[in-house]
Every structure is written in C-alpha cells, then in structure tokens.
Amino acid sequence: MYTTLLSAEQLQDLMRSKARLMVFDCSFDLTDHAAGEKQYLQAHIPGAVYAHLEHALSDPPLPDAGGNLRPHADAASGGRHPLPSREKFAMWLSRVGFANDMQAVVYDRNGNNYCGRLWWMLKWVGHEAVAVLDGGLQAWQAAGGEVRAGPEPSHFQANFEPRRPLRRLVGTQEVARALGEPSLTLIDARAGARYRGEVEPLDPVAGHIPGALNRPFAANLGPDGRFKPAPQLRAEFEELLQGRDPATVVHHCGSGVSAVPNLIAMEVAGFAPTGLYAGSWSEWCRTPGLPVAKG
Template structure:
C-alpha cells in the first residue's frame, strides 16, 4: 500500500488507522477529509436513525445494504459486491473526489466500516482510513455530536478504477485449503454449525479454519497492536508467502479481517464475496460441521 503525503496525520502504527485525536486535529485544517458514517449490524437495519440521533460533525451517512452491496440473490448471496457504476455514483453523492482523503467509522469496532474501506480500495482509492475505536473513541475525547441529517455537500468526481483488491469465487474457495489458508471469521458457534440464524444450512466450507474477527479488537473496540495481530495470523499459518482467502456470512465481516491484515503489515488476502450465504444456498456444495476444518 502506498500512502499519500496528505495522510501525514494517520496513525504511526498503521497507515490504515486514524485515532480520534488525530481526526479532531485533521478536521480543523484544510482540506478536511470526507468522513463517512457506516453504522450497520446484523439484525439492526436502523443505521440511518442512529446517524440522525448523533454523528461526527460533517460526516455523511452511507447505507451499507444499498450503497455497499448489490441486490440480494440466492445465486450471489446476501451482500454481493455492488455494481461498479452504482458504487461510483454513491461515492460521488457523498462528496468523494479522486483526491479526497476519506475517514470511515461505525459504532461496532469497524466491523461495517471496513466494508466501505475495502470497496474503496477495490475501486483504486488509496487514501482511506478507519477511525480506530469508531464513534465511541470520538465521544471519549469529549467531542460533541451533530444530530439530524448531514449538511448538503458538493457532488464529487470519484472515478472507479480497475479492481485493486483480489476476490475469489466459490470454486476457488473450495480448493483454497490445498493452496493456502481459507479463513472463516464468523463466531465459533456458526462456524461449527451449532447455530445458523441467517442462512439455509449450518456449518463451514471444508478445510476452512476459524478466526472470529472480533478477536482482533480490544475491549474498547480498537484494533490490537500490529505485532499481536501478526502473531495471531502466524499461529493460523498466515505469513508472508502463505496466501489467505477470507469469508464470513455474506462478505461484510470478512473485510474487517482483511483490514486486520493491513494493520498487521501483511499482504491483504483475497475476499470470497458470496461467503457462506452463497455457499450454503448451493446444495451441490459440501459442508463441514464441528470445530475441525474438515
């Protein structure tokens, strides 16, 4: 990853992360970054209402389901990648230009914000950061929140460039355990098949190991130190030269695990966008149950 000179205020530990204190200083200087609020959690469709109740001043709300995913289908899964032209248009509507600095946050440890980060990187934009600790970190600094709809903004000129992040399809995911490391980042009970609240079958892709992505966060919802995350991946067999592919329920939390790789200084692995929602809907695909990969 290259870093634009304008990102000098970004966290020293990882170019991906910005602290709340750094963001406070950043918004006091020109040009200010484009700040995006991506509040979304499984089972909670009220992100816009949460935004209206209180958000970082100047932040623009981005709806994950409509702006950061294509329509749900059995064939593609619950949150397929958005069409490129529609994603480009959504980014322009919230004021992103080709030369903009972008800072993204949520209120769930960057679990949903990381999806916007990954998609912007996928579209070729480099200068994109996550607010470490999210909205809670901003509030902890004693900063006020704005309420109601965001202020009107100028339409941006963001241009979608050719794919800059790697994706794999179901066939490649199926064979990946024999080529590298396939990582399932859902909670352990869903991985083992003890419960499945969202998709048609329970279990995991045969050969996938389990690394719940909330394990990369501390009790405040901030990413653990880079060395600790790097050690966690190494224990799972993911090191430089050992390629990884990541999936989750529908391709949202998997982006958080890929962000953790970036924090750790590892080459960002591949994303299986359809994830378990696509795999489980295809009755021809095998499933594994229990704690063991196969």
C-alpha cells in the same frame, strides 16, 4: 495519507487542517435495518455522510419467480449482501460528493464490523486514501470529539472515477477449484458456534467451508474497542496459520462484511493485502454441489 487506521486525535487534526476529507458513518444492525440510520441521526461526527449497508454498500438481491433471492446481473458477488459493480459504487460515491483526491475516514459504533466494508470497497475501486477510525464513534467521543444530531446538508455532485483495484475479490468458483490445495487458506470470521454449525440464525445451512480456519472478527480488538497492537496481531495470525503462506489467505464470513476486520488486522500486523471471498458462506451454502463441514 492514512490507509489503514487513524486515531480520534489524528482525525481531529485532519479536520482542523481543512484537508480534503470525507467522513462516513457506517453504523448498522443486521436485525433492524433502520437502526443504524436512526443512530446516525441521533449522534454522528459533524459532516459525516451515512453509508447504509443495504442501500449504498450492497446491491440487494431480488426474489425470482420461485421466491429465491438472485443478485442483479451486474452484481460483483452473490450472497446476502452482493457487492454492487465497481461502476455502480462509483456512481454512489459521486452522488454523495466524494472525489478521487479526498481522504476517506470510515467508522461505526459496532466494533468496526460494518465500516470495514466501505474501507475495502474504496480500495477495490482503486482509492488508497481510506482509513478506519480506530475505536469508532465511542473513541471519538472519549477523545472529546463533537457530535451532531439530524441530517447533514447535501454535498455537491462529484465525479469519482474507478481505478485499478487495490484489493483482490475472489469468487465462489475460484474458491471451489482451489479447495484443499496449498494455494488457498480460508479464514472464516464468524463466531465459533456458527462456524462449527451448532447454530445458524441467518442462512439456510449450518456449517463451514471444508478446511477453513476460524478467527471471529472481534478477536482483533482489545477491551477498549481498538485494534490490538501490530506485534500481538501478527503473533496471533502466525499461530492461526501454523506455517501456511499468508499470501494464500482469503477471508470470508456470512456475507462478506465482518470478514474485513480480519483483513485489516493482517495489514495492520504487517502482512501484504489478502483476498476477500465476498459471497462468503451465504453464497457457498446456496450453491448446489458444494461441500459443507461441521465441528
């Protein structure tokens, strides 16, 4: 069972062994929501199921009478990419044929930015056997892996059952109550300019949650697009935390997606699982009365 990362060669071995396996392509582009699926149809790992960030891995908010976006009543988080309820997500997994006894492998072609979302969500519904293809589609092709174009045949309906969550989801009020306390260490995965409030291309307010540390998610990868070695990741996170208790860490970003590579990197480094504030900056900055910092 693979639970964090696996290499292209390990995935090839799994596929040859005829293991109970499902591969998910999570490629996406925030500036062109149709681009990821087009890329999937041009080239993907044989048998891979496409997991669209907006349609499968989020519960898209709806505009209210004033034109403001509001999450569905049963959404598990707010922000630009609200998490669907665990039950709704389990229904999607069942529709694509994923079952509780399968190994899941997730990948993208975007520096692990989007596939981590599905990795975390599967852990959140109690599924331990899910791993990120280290290096994504690029590593698969570099290892001589076959790619296929066009749609894949549909899978038979499964009956995926949610189990006890294996990862911690944190909400806005929980973050607000603990702000400034030693029981909470926030790590913001956005690029430095967004964190400092110098630019904000996606949300109505620029800046960051007061006290949050900044580690852009791409800092976890080496020049080859793979996660850095565990000892190097551990040293970098220890330097960032400066003595703060790793058990207090809660990750966030703009909308809860690119925060997950930081969470995965801490686990690769040997730290215990940490929390995810899925609503992230996009929910925080839209919530009246909450403080904003810059610089």
